[in-house]
Amino acid sequence: MMNQALEYVPAPTWTADDDGSVDWVNSRFTACFGQADAVPAQWTQAVHPADTSVAEAAWRQAVASGEPLQVTVRLLVSGGLYRWFRCSARCHVQDGRRRWVGLHIDIDQIRRETELRQASLERMQLERERLRAMFAELPVAVTVYRGREHRIELMNRASIDLLEGRNLEGRTLSEAFPEVVEQGLVAMLDRVLETGETVQQREFPIRFDRSGNGHLELGCFDFSLQLLRDADGTPAGVLSCAVDVTAQVRSRSDLERLAAERAAVLEQLNVGIITTDEQGRIDFVNQRAYELHGVARLDVSPEDYAAAYALLREDDTPYPSEQLPLARAVMHDEHVIDARWKIRRPDGSVITVQGNARPIFDESGTKLGAVLTVHEPHDDLRA
Known part of the structure; x- marks a missing residue:
């Protein structure tokens, strides 16, 4: 009666004695593993050699304890292939004799899909560690x-x-940074994923919680955002490479402020001021110097001073540029005091001027440029 009922179980089913000898199988069993005359004498004989010790140990434990058998192994099926099965069996007493009813559930596809997922996860982890090692010490x-x-x-x-x-x-x-959502960074990442376009920004300002204490501070960054793809070409993420340029931006801002303050002060003086960089190129001309010369030309090199500003000796002959006070100061580190020369202005008038020139050094002794002060001899130089 029991065997008749087991015939309708929708999985390979068998019965055996305590020694594992199979004495009955259902039609699902023969369809899966072969004809009845090919059924192994003991169910463990169909187990893959690599899994035999596991199956036999589980069977001995079940027989000894009378507890249900549960083991996952590979079994040889029709066609000579091995497939993964979850094997279970329970003990029943019939006519004073213990008998086991076993069931094999084919989990081969599930098992292999699991293994593929695991292998994929392992590959992803390996790739992640490879990327981590590659990027770890980049500046x-x-x-x-x-x-x-x-x-x-x-x-x-x-x-x-x-x-x-x-x-x-x-x-x-x-x-991580809810405050950046409204500042455009998330939208940039979205755009990279949607279009594949690389985004590059210079000195991008963003207020963010750097230390995680809730205090927002302004940072400036040079960065690029590039699309990352999976092995099949599907957009997968975004690679961000950023450099914090906050200190440089602040330094430049401070320098620009100081330069503006210097220019504002020098514009108020009654004496003409002309300054150069360390190469001698003119980088500043105040209002009074412009009034004296009639021009205010910048980025002029020492060899062109005389021509650019129409400078003459007191005897009205051309003034060699290399002998001019400003050129001597920047090229030879000379301090020139009370030099006199003439200026022919664009309107044709000629005036005589007097001035001083000296080089400018920083605290370390590095030359920063030179400065020329110029005025007409009769000027009241009080501010």
Whole structure:
């Protein structure tokens, strides 16, 4: 009666004694493993050699304890191939004799899909570690964002240092820095994923919580965003390479402010001021110097001073540029005091002027340029 009922079980089913000797199988069993005369004397004989010890140990444990058998092994099926099965069996007492009813569930496809997923995960992890090793010591902040939600998959050392030691891998950009959503960064990442376009920014200003204490500070970054693709070409994420240029931007801003302050002060003087860079090229002419010369030409080299500003000796002969006070100061580090020369202005008038020139050095002794002060001899030089 029991065998008749087991015939309708929709899986390979068998019965056996305590020694594992198979004495009955259903039609599903013969369809899967072969004709009845090909059925092994013991169910473990169909197990893959690599799995035999596992199957036999599980069977001995079940027989000894009377507890159900549960083991996953490969079994030889029709056609000479091995497939993965979950094998289970329960003990029943019939006519005072113990008998086992076994069932084989084919899990080969599930098992192989699991193995493929695991292999894929292992390859991804290997690739992640390879990328981490590749980017680890780069002097730029490298971050890999994965998927449409821009989840931070990888940060190199420079990127972590940028955030004062915080590693935010596993969090989305919006979770890590909600304040940047409205500042355009998330939209840039979206654009890269959608179009494949590389985005580059110079001195991009962004307010963000650098240390995670809730305090937003302004940073400026040079960065590029590039599309990352999976092996099949599907857009997978975005690679960000960034350099923090906040200090440089602030320094330049400070220099520009100082230059503006210097220009404002020098414009108020009653004496003409002309300055040069370390190469002697004129980089500043104040209002009074412009009034004296009638021109204010910048980026003029020492060899062109005389021609650019129509400078003459006191005897009205051309003044050799290399002998001019400003040229001597910048080219030979001379301090020239109370020199006199003439200027022929664009309107044709000629005036005599007097001036001093000297080189300019910083605290370390590096020459920064030179400065010329010029005035008409009768000028009241009081500010």
